[in-house]
Every structure is written in C-alpha cells, then in structure tokens.
Amino acid sequence: MVPYTSESIWRVDPLRTALLVIDMQNDFVRPGAPMEVPMARRFLPNMQRILRACRSHGVPVIFTQHILYDHVNVSPLELRIQPHLQRAGIRYGTEGVDIVSELQPLAEEFVVPKHRYDAFYNTQLETLIRTARGPGQVDTVIITGTVTSICCESTARSAYMRDLKVVFVSDANGGFDEASQQATLETIRRAFGRVTDTDTVVAEMDASES
Structure with missing residues (x-):
C-alpha cells in the first residue's frame, strides 16, 4: 500500500472540523505525576497554538478526561496491565484528572469523561x-493530546471506523x-x-478565511 501524502488527502476546513484534545490532564503532563509523559509537556505549546486557532475560527473543541475510581474498578484490564494505577493516578475528584491550566476548557466547550483508551467507547x-x-x-x-500510541491512536482508529476524516498532528500528540x-x-x-504538523494545520485554517 502506498501511504497517503498531505497533498493527496483532505485539508482542514474549519466549517467541517472539530478539535479533540485527548487526556491532557495533570496526571499525564506535570513533572513527577503518576502517568507523566514528558513529550506531552514538550508539545504543549503546539497544542495551545492549535487550540487558539480553532477557537478563533469557531471550530468546536472537545476535551477528553480519562478517569478511574477508588471505590469501583471501572477499568479492570487496564489496572492488571498497569498495576501502579491500583494505588494512584487519574482518580475522580482529584486535581490529577483536571485538564491542564494551559489548555483550560471554556465554559461552552465539552469535556468528555472516559474509562477506556478509545474516547468513543461508551461516551457521548x-x-x-x-x-x-x-x-x-x-x-x-x-487529534491532539496524549498518549500518542494509546488513547490518541485508539481514538483515531475509532474515528476512522465511523467515517470521520482524521487529521493527526505529529507534533501535538505526546508519546x-x-x-x-x-x-x-x-x-x-x-x-x-x-x-x-501544527504549522500546516494552523496555516490551512487561516487560509480558509482568505
């Protein structure tokens, strides 16, 4: 199979697009956090640029929030594979599950809680x-956010299966x-x-207004 190139596949049309910000929560982003992903922190400025561009062009923004509970094992296989999560991390009611302040959702933007890597699974x-x-x-x-090879990729595959065109931003997904x-x-x-990449996404949105 010959891979698609940027020139042979869809461009970003703000009137037909939504932005997904996957799991950019304190417990994934902050130094020393239980699920720390340094690359997500490094790419945070690019995510901010895309978020600002989407807001300025009226693109709907949807954040996802991966959540576990202390009193219910809502994701048993995840905890079997990652036993350190049995003790702490992304727990409901803690600051760890909050979206990082640099990407703070606006009042009219959506935050979708989830309990599986695929953000479409059993969510709205x-x-x-x-x-x-x-x-x-x-x-x-x-698609932006973290972790690239887990929740971001799972969500991208699921979007494709629903006949949604996926624009996966190489320098705004942290692995x-x-x-x-x-x-x-x-x-x-x-x-x-x-x-x-981020530059291309922002440029295509800006060009749509010219």
Whole structure:
C-alpha cells in the first residue's frame, strides 16, 4: 500500500472540523505525576497554538478526561496491565484528572469523561461531534493530546471506523518515547488518516478565511 501524502488527502476546513484534545490532564503532563509523559509537556505549546486557532475560527473543541475510581474498578484490564494505577493516578475528584491550566476548557466547550483508551467507547463523543455545528456538518477531527500510541491512536482508529476524516498532528500528540511515537504516526499515515504538523494545520485554517 502506498501511504497517503498531505497533498493527496483532505485539508482542514474549519466549517467541517472539530478539535479533540485527548487526556491532557495533570496526571499525564506535570513533572513527577503518576502517568507523566514528558513529550506531552514538550508539545504543549503546539497544542495551545492549535487550540487558539480553532477557537478563533469557531471550530468546536472537545476535551477528553480519562478517569478511574477508588471505590469501583471501572477499568479492570487496564489496572492488571498497569498495576501502579491500583494505588494512584487519574482518580475522580482529584486535581490529577483536571485538564491542564494551559489548555483550560471554556465554559461552552465539552469535556468528555472516559474509562477506556478509545474516547468513543461508551461516551457521548460521537453525538457531540455529529451535532456540534448542526446535524451532519462535522466530518473531520483534528487529534491532539496524549498518549500518542494509546488513547490518541485508539481514538483515531475509532474515528476512522465511523467515517470521520482524521487529521493527526505529529507534533501535538505526546508519546512515551520516539519509537512508539513514530510507529503510531506511520500506522495512521498508512491506513487511518492524515498525519501533518501544527504549522500546516494552523496555516490551512487561516487560509480558509482568505
């Protein structure tokens, strides 16, 4: 299979697009946090740029929030694979689950809680995307956030399966390491969507107004 290139696949049209900000929570981003992903922190300025551009062009913004509970094992396989989460991390009611202040959601923006890597699974995400600009108007999602190879990739694949065009931003998705980062980018590029960078996304949105 020949991979798509930026020139051979969809561009970003603000009138048809929603921005997804995946799991940019304190427990993933802050130094020393239980689920710290340094690359997510490094790419935070790019996420801010995309967020500002989307807000200025009226693009609907949807944040996701990965949440576990102390009193209910709501994600048992996740805790089996990552046993350190049995003790602490992304717990409901703590500051750790809050979206980082640098990306603070506005009152009119959506925050979708989830308990699985795929942000569409058992959530209202698809309904919000399908209706955010009026029924059937949004057909494209820009995906940013963390962790690139886990929740971001799972959500991108799920969006594609729902016939949503995926724009996966290479320098606004933070992974655990460079190897897994590049593996996900290649997988998305080959089969699930368009991989591009922050400069290109912002430029295409700005060009739509000219």
